[in-house]
Amino acid sequence: MRRLFVGLTAVSVLAAATACGSSDDSGGSDGSGSSGGTTEVKVGLIPIVDVAPLYLGQKKGFFEKQGLRLSFSSAQGGAAIVPGVVSGQFQFGFSNMTSLMIAQSNDVPVKAVANGIASTGEVGEDFEALTVKGDSPLRSPKELEGKKVAINTLKNINETAVRASVRKAGGDPDEVELVELAFDQMPAALDAGRIDAAMVVEPALATIKSQGGREIASPMIDVAPELTVAMYFTSTQYAGEHPEVVKKFQDATAQSLAYADAHPDEVREIVTTYTKIPADVLAKVTLPKWPAEPNRAAVEELAKLGAADGLFKQTPDLDKLLP
DSSP states (O other): OOOOOOOOSHHHHHHHOEEOSOOOOOOOTTSOEEETTEEEEEEEEOSSGGGHHHHHHHHHTHHHHTTEEEEEEEOSOHHHHHHHHHHTSOSEEEEEHHHHHHHHHTTOOEEEEEEEEEOOOOTTSSSEEEEEOTTOSOOSGGGGTTOEEEESSTTSHHHHHHHHHHHHTTOOGGGSEEEEOOGGGHHHHHHHTSSSEEEEETTHHHHHHHTTOEEEEOHHHHHOTTOEEEEEEEEHHHHHHOHHHHHHHHHHHHHHHHHHHHOHHHHHHHHTTTSOOOHHHHTTOOOOBOOSSOOHHHHHHHHHHHHHTTOOSSOOOHHHHOO
């Protein structure tokens, strides 16, 4: 289970991804197309609250004003999106920082170009949590030794975060059985007792709470206060060949992040267009922070923990990875 695995093939992401946006392909050797002065770019996303700013920015016309039209495809996690971006299936992708650092440490040509999300920094009031059933005897991450804990993908930020919480509580993270499960499948699995705990993000967190579940830790905050959790990225090849498109994407994304941070009600509304979360549950969703810039110090701490967990082939070069 501790083996380093990065599925860097187009096949892996093709199996994981399903189209949830426009499927129009205007051609072009780089996979993006142009029509009437508008460039279509394909973006690999995870269908969670985190990416609401891009959907909102598309709706508000921020990308259109930059001459871009976004086509969205969804995948289970950043580790699946990375090979899609590198292979040219997507021009941009959304990924947790650990998956990006693993890729970079394996000489995979990725480049973060825009900030994604950050933790709220408030324990018990974050967009993520380590959760258990309401009647579970488990009260501390230390008690997860020998238990089955779901994370969306192995060898990513959620694995590091869960291990950090267990370690902080005085437990041995190597004794925890981590299993892969998509976020939207975790509430049912937890409720049915197929897993003992789930490391979830919104909107799955709100769903679990609506079922009577409770939090036992805020793992992202255990990694670092106000942690930069994920960013949007491209391949170094695409960045070098299409710097003007990258700049337009950066500018429109920055505007989208700022708008989302200032308009939480519109964020909740747009989430209903790409998830199946009920309106009553959505109203209780805790939104992440969408700052303009990544928190370099927090990413460095995440890198240290990832290195301690043996995730990296070599030390990630953050100067090359970050914008």
